[in-house]
Structure formats: C-alpha cells, structure tokens
Amino acid sequence: xxxxxxxxxxxxxxxxxxxxxxxxxxxxxxxxxxxxxxxxxxxxxxxxxxxxxxxxxxxxxxxxxxxxxxxxxxxxxxxxxxxxxxxxxxxxxxxxxxxxxxxxxxxxxxxxxxxxxxxxxxxxxxxxxxxxxxxxxxxxxxxxxxxxxxxxxxxxxxxxxxxxxxxxxxxxxxxxxxxxxxxxxxxxxxxxxxxxxxxxxxxxxxxxxxxxxxxxxxxxxxxxxxxxxxxxxxxxxxxxxxxxxxxxxxxxxxxxxxxxxxxxxxxxxxxxxxxxxxxxxxxxxxxxxxxxxxxxxxxxxxxxxxxxxxxxxxxxxxxxxx
Amino acid sequence: xxxxxxxxxxxxxxxxxxxxxxxxxxxxxxxxxxxxxxxxxxxxxxxxxxxxxxxxxxxxxxxxxxxxxxxxxxxxxxxxxxxxxxxxxxxxxxxxxxxxxxxxxxxxxxxxxxxxxxxxxxxxxxxxxxxxxxxxxxxxxxxxxxxxxxxxxxxxxxxxxxxxxxxxxxxxxxxxxxxxxxxxxxxxxxxxxxxxxxxxxxxxxxxxxxxxxxxxxxxxxxxxxxxxxxxxxxxxxxxxxxxxxxxxxxxxxxxxxxxxxxxxxxxxxxxxxxxxxxxxxxxxxxxxxxxxxxxxxxxxxxxxxxxxxxxxxxxxxxxxxxxxxxxxxxxxxxxxx
Numbered sequence: 272x273x274x275x276x277x278x279x280x281x282x283x284x285x286x287x288x289x290x291x292x293x294x295x296x297x298x299x300x301x302x303x304x305x306x307x308x309x310x311x312x313x314x315x316x317x318x319x320x321x322x323x324x325x326x327x328x329x330x331x332x333x334x335x336x337x338x339x340x341x342x343x344x345x346x347x348x349x350x351x352x353x354x355x356x357x358x359x360x361x362x363x364x365x366x367x368x369x370x371x372x373x374x375x376x377x378x379x380x381x382x383x384x385x386x387x388x389x390x391x392x393x394x395x396x397x398x399x400x401x402x403x404x405x406x407x408x409x410x411x412x413x414x415x416x417x418x419x420x421x422x423x424x425x426x427x428x429x430x431x432x433x434x435x436x437x438x439x440x441x442x443x444x445x446x447x448x449x450x451x452x453x454x455x456x457x458x459x460x461x462x463x464x465x466x467x468x469x470x471x472x473x474x475x476x477x478x479x480x481x482x483x484x485x486x487x488x489x490x491x492x493x494x495x496x497x498x499x500x501x502x503x504x505x506x507x508x509x510x511x512x513x514x515x516x517x518x519x520x521x522x523x524x525x526x527x528x529x530x531x532x533x534x535x536x537x538x539x540x541x542x543x544x545x546x547x548x549x550x551x552x553x554x555x556x557x558x559x560x561x562x563x564x565x566x567x568x569x570x571x572x573x574x575x576x577x578x579x580x581x582x583x584x585x586x587x588x589x590x591x592x593x
Numbered sequence: 594x595x596x597x598x599x600x601x602x603x604x605x606x607x608x609x610x611x612x613x614x615x616x617x618x619x620x621x622x623x624x625x626x627x628x629x630x631x632x633x634x635x636x637x638x639x640x641x642x643x644x645x646x647x648x649x650x651x652x653x654x655x656x657x658x659x660x661x662x663x664x665x666x667x668x669x670x671x672x673x674x675x676x677x678x679x680x681x682x683x684x685x686x687x688x689x690x691x692x693x694x695x696x697x698x699x700x701x702x703x704x705x706x707x708x709x710x711x712x713x714x715x716x717x718x719x720x721x722x723x724x725x726x727x728x729x730x731x732x733x734x735x736x737x738x739x740x741x742x743x744x745x746x747x748x749x750x751x752x753x754x755x756x757x758x759x760x761x762x763x764x765x766x767x768x769x770x771x772x773x774x775x776x777x778x779x780x781x782x783x784x785x786x787x788x789x790x791x792x793x794x795x796x797x798x799x800x801x802x803x804x805x806x807x808x809x810x811x812x813x814x815x816x817x818x819x820x821x822x823x824x825x826x827x828x829x830x831x832x833x834x835x836x837x838x839x840x841x842x843x844x845x846x847x848x849x850x851x852x853x854x855x856x857x858x859x860x861x862x863x864x865x866x867x868x869x870x871x872x873x874x875x876x877x878x879x880x881x882x883x884x885x886x887x888x889x890x891x892x893x894x895x896x897x898x899x900x901x902x903x904x905x906x907x908x909x910x911x912x913x914x915x916x917x918x919x920x921x922x923x924x925x926x927x928x929x930x
Contacts, residue, residue: 313774313775313776313777314745314774411863413862413863429638457637457638457801458637458801458803458842458845458846459637459841459842459845459859459860461845461847462844462845462847462859463859465847484774484775485775485847485849486775486849487804487846487847487848487849488847489849490847490848490849490850490851490853491847491848491851491854492847510851511851511852514849514850514851514852524776525775525776526849527779528775528776528778528779529775529779529804529849530808531804531807531808531849532808533786533808537779537783539776539779539780539783540776543744543746543747543777
C-alpha cells in the first residue's frame with residue numbers, strides 16, 4: 272500500500288488574550304491510498320486544528336509551530352500558497368465544520384460549484400454545470416437544477432453542509448479531509464453522505480481522513496482510528512482491534528460512553544478535558560486517570576507499539592500494566 | 594397501572610404566512626407513559642417530535658386533542674390553574690448554555706423556580722440549592738459561578754437541577770444531550786436514570802439519537818411527518834422493527850461496534866413538506882415497500898402483537914425484520930460474562 276499522507280510531529284499554537292494555547296502537541300499520522308482513517312476526539316482535543324493544519328490553512332491567531340505534512344512526498348507546510356491552491360480543491364478536498372462560512376455569500380451555489388470544477392480541470396462550462404448538478408443530486412439535495420441558483424443564505428444549515436460536501440467531492444480528490452461532515456444532519460442523510468465518501472474510497476482508491484466525535488461512524492466507516500486527547504494521538508489502531516481491546520484509559524471511557532446496553536454503575540473518567548491554555552504536566556490525562564502513577568505526573572508518555580499496528584501513549588499500559 | 598401522562602388524539606397545525614394550507618406539525622398522536630418510566634419520541638427534522646413535547650406541557654396550545662397528567666386534563670385548564678400545576682411538570686432544553694441566564698449565578702438559576710413556586714425563605718432556598726446541586730453531581734461551590742465559567746456537561750446538570758427543584762412528577766427532555774460530547778452525554782444520561790430511580794420521575798425524552806434512546810427509554814414512539822408510525826417497548830422496537838420507516842432509520846444509524854453490520858434499508862428522496870402532505874400513507878412517496886393501496890389508504894396505528902403498534906397497511910405481510918437482529922459482539926459477550 273502506498274502512503275498518501277504522512278504527518279510528523281505536527282504542532283499548532285494559538286496566541287490569544289488567554290495566553291499561548293497548544294492545540295496540537297506533536298501529532299504523527301499516516302494514511303494509505305484507499306484507506307479511511309478516523310480521528311476521534313471531543314471538544315478541545317484539537318480535531319479541527321488537525322483538519323486545517325493538514326492543508327496548511329491555520330489562520331491567526333493560530334500558527335503551525337513545527338512538523339511536516341507530506342502529501343505524496345511533498346511537504347505541504349513548505350509549499351508556496353500558489354502551489355497549495357493548485358493542490359487544494361483538486362487533489363485534496365476539504366470539508367470544514369462551519370459550512371456557511373465556507374461558502375461565498377455573494378455568489379450562487381451553482382456558480383461556486385462550477386468555478387471549483389472548472390478551476391481544477393473540467394474547463395468546458397456545460398460539462399462543468401452538468402457535473403455540478405449531478406454532485407448536488409448525489410448529496411441528496413432535492414431539485415438540484417433550481418437549487419443551483421440559490422444563494423448560501425437561502426439554504427438551511429444542513430443543505431449548506433451538503434453543498435460543501437458536493438464541492439469537496441466534485442473533483443474526485445485523491446485525499447479527502449472531512450471535519451465532522453455529517454454532524455447535525457438527519458441520520459438518513461448522514462448515511463447517504465457516508466456512502467458517498469465510501470464510494471470515493473472504493474471506486475477511486477482515494478484516501479480519507481474522517482474527523483468525528485461519533486464512534487459509530489468510526490466503527491462502520493473507518494479502517495483505522497486515531498484517538499486525540501489534548502492535542503496528542505493517545506491511541507492508534509485498526510478499528511476492530513480498537514473496539515475489541517481499547518488500550519488507553521481514555522479510549523475505554525469513550526467506548527463505554529456509547530454502550531447501548533445499560534450497565535449498573537458504569538465508571539467513566541471523572542472531570543473534563545483540560546484547557547489547551549493550561550495543560551497538566553506529564554501525561555495530560557493524569558488528573559482524571561484511575562491508573563495514575565507518579566511517573567504520569569512527571570513525564571510525557573511516548574506512543575508505543577503494543578501489538579503490530581496498535582499504538583498507545585500510556586506509561587502504565589505500555590509497561591503491560593492492568 | 595394507570596399511566597401518569599396520557600395524550601389523546603393530539604393535533605397541532607401552524608398557520609404559515611403565504612401558504613394556503615396550514616402546516617400539519619402533529620396529526621392525531623396518542624400515547625401514554627407509566628409512572629417512573631421513560632417514553633422516547635424519535636424522528637428526524639420535521640417529524641413533529643418537538644411540537645409534541647411543547648403541546649404536552651401546553652407551552653403551545655394544541656389545535657385539538659386531550660393531554661391528561663394524573664387524570665387532569667391540561668387542555669381545559671385556565672391559565673391560573675395551569676400555573677399552579679406547572680411545578681409538577683418541567684422541561685430540560687437542548688442547548689444548556691442558551692437556556693441559562695448568563696447574568697445569573699448557578700445558585701440564582703436553580704433557586705428561581707423555588708422563588709416562584711414555593712414559600713421558602715432565603716435561607717431555606719440556599720440550603721435546597723446546595724442539596725439540588727449535590728443531587729446532580731455538582732459541588733456546592735458551583736452555586737457562585739456563572740454559566741460561562743463551567744463546562745457544557747455541567748451546564749446541563751444545572752438545567753436538570755433547576756428542572757427538579759420543585760420536585761416535578763414529569764419532565765420533558767427535549768434533546769438534552771445532543772450538543773454534548775459522548776462522555777458528557779453518557780454522564781447526563783446516567784444522572785437522569787439515577788434521578789428517575791430515586792425520585793420516581795416520569796420522562797418524555799425527545800431525540801433523534803437512537804443510541805441514547807435505546808439506552809434510556811422503556812418505550813419508543815417513532816414519528817414521521819406528524820404521526821406515530823410505530824410504538825413498542827424499546828428492545829422490541831430495536832430487535833423487531835416492522836414499519837419501513839423505522840427499518841430505514843435503524844439501518845442508517847452507525848452502530849458503535851465494527852462486528853455489527855446492519856442490512857441497508859434505504860428510503861428514496863426527501864421528506865415531503867408538512868404543508869403539502871402526500872395522500873394515503875405519508876411515507877408512500879419514499880417507501881420501497883409501497884403498494885398501490887398505500888397511495889390512497891391512510892393507515893391506522895394498529896396492534897400487531899402484545900405490546901407493539903404499527904401504522905402500515907402492509908405490516909403483516911412485511912412481518913418482523915429478522916435481518917436487524919445482530920450477533921452479539923465480542924465486547925458484549927465479554928460484558929455478559
């Protein structure tokens with residue numbers, strides 16, 4: 272399998288009135304062709320910073336401090352903005368969380384779609400228009416011919432979200448980065464969108480990074496999962512292995528939290544994720560962790576390979592504890 | 594057992610500016626809830642589930658139908674008598690932050706219903722607030738903080754503390770965990786179960802999140818375009834769904850277990866407008882099992898087995914969907930041991 276995207280030691284900071292916040296603290300990831308990598312995390316874990324950093328779109332007050340994002344061998348963090356613009360939209364599709372802010376309010380959605388399609392290869396206007404209508408249809412927008420003439424403000428949130436998905440998929444990207452692409456959509460529409468992404472992967476062998484807080488989406492649509500906590504990947508594993516034997520205490524809580532069968536006194540980790548402006552020293556989970564040892568308060572654990580392909584960042588579990 | 598809440602033939606139409614016909618948000622919905630049990634209402638946008646919740650508390654006036662809480666018909670009560678029984682019925686909202694006054698402290702927010710509905714002195718209110726905060730798993734010190742100073746999960750705990758302040762018998766929970774992260778969501782659900790067991794509260798839980806509904810509810814009603822299309826005890830509904838809409842809904846939910854693969858049951862097209870409802874069965878325009886008769890016959894909610902109601906003229910032909918039964922995963926097997 273060919274590695275399409277290889278991320279090393281990615282660090283992102285935000286400088287605000289609250290001080291310097293570390294959104295990403297050395298993230299390593301890789302995605303192969305034809306693979307869906309799921310990134311799961313809760314609010315404040317750095318999920319959205321990852322999506323933007325992967326395409327070098329971190330905006331102020333944020334900045335990429337260090338690291339590399341190699342797409343087919345080229346480091347996107349070292350490329351010029353012009354070179355990046357040729358890659359984004361054509362080879363790399365991006366779906367961001369706030370769909371309305373991703374659309375130009377002054378231009379009809381049809382025109383925006385056609386522009387994206389024509390700007391990246393399909394120059395013939397009529398063919399591009401046909402393709403735009405087809406894409407709107409594929410994401411489940413009723414009466415797409417009429418909708419082409421709508422402005423973003425005339426769309427509901429869910430509709431705008433589907434338009435941005437249509438846009439990201441319109442040029443059959445080799446890499447799709449989707450940040451919560453279906454949050455807030457009804458489940459039947461969500462299923463339709465996820466099938467569309469699956470088709471892109473199955474038919475064109477594209478790679479996808481699917482960022483979500485829904486473990487159901489991870490279980491059903493991803494081959495590999497990376498769990499993000501306080502800006503670090505704390506566990507990475509093939510999906511089946513992950514659900515069968517989660518190794519990080521935080522992963523265990525995530526899985527317990529979505530159980531469908533009632534358990535008496537299910538124990539979840541106490542407390543909430545730390546603020547990026549005030550990370551605990553050592554392992555960032557240590558104030559909440561039931562397995563905590565003195566070393567956890569002092570030293571950052573490294574990502575260790577427990578079993579082939581199954582990595583965990585935990586002093587206790589890496590040493591084979593409990 | 595006599596149900597504590599009974600809804601009979603509830604109808605709610607809204608007038609929409611510029612539309613010739615009214616928007617039929619809820620058409621002929623009936624159900625009842627036993628004491629200390631939870632009824633879940635699930636459905637997608639436009640199903641009418643939120644409107645049902647608001648009508649049941651008479652926060653909006655139903656067009657017709659009766660709502661009985663402990664035998665008392667809310668729909669005929671005057672505003673004064675309605676106000677006197679308000680403390681018995683509470684609502685928890687979807688967005689915890691938006692439903693808490695940002696200028697008030699947590700203590701003031703939780704004390705508000707006590708100020709309005711009880712004759713407690715200031716000191717008594719203070720003690721009761723501390724007690725309520727503890728009940729929902731917050732420290733007494735939280736009382737001095739403002740909503741923006743606490744996490745979303747804690748904000749929702751404050752919303753729940755406020756709702757249980759007047760010791761209600763019945764609470765409508767309108768998507769109370771939808772905006773929360775999964776661990777905060779699980780904690781709030783566990784808290785709701787705990788409060789129900791300790792205080793005997795009856796819940797109406799309105800949600801689009803089937804995983805949470807399965808965990809929390811004793812009964813489930815599935816709504817589509819203003820009507821209940823299927824209703825049964827929770828496990829029965831999840832294991833043996835009958836109505837094509839229920840099957841489609843269940844097959845669309847990604848199960849958080851990679852060993853389970855649900856069969857696909859896909860509906861065609863979009864949900865029709867509730868202003869221009871299809872004739873016959875509301876689902877026939879999208880239903881893969883639709884027959885000619887479905888276009889003209891309005892299906893009734895009929896009993897198909899002991900505790901299972903379905904609104905589909907083909908229900909008996911279609912039978913129970915066996916393909917939905919999943920094999921227990923390794924995780925569940927180990928949990929069962």
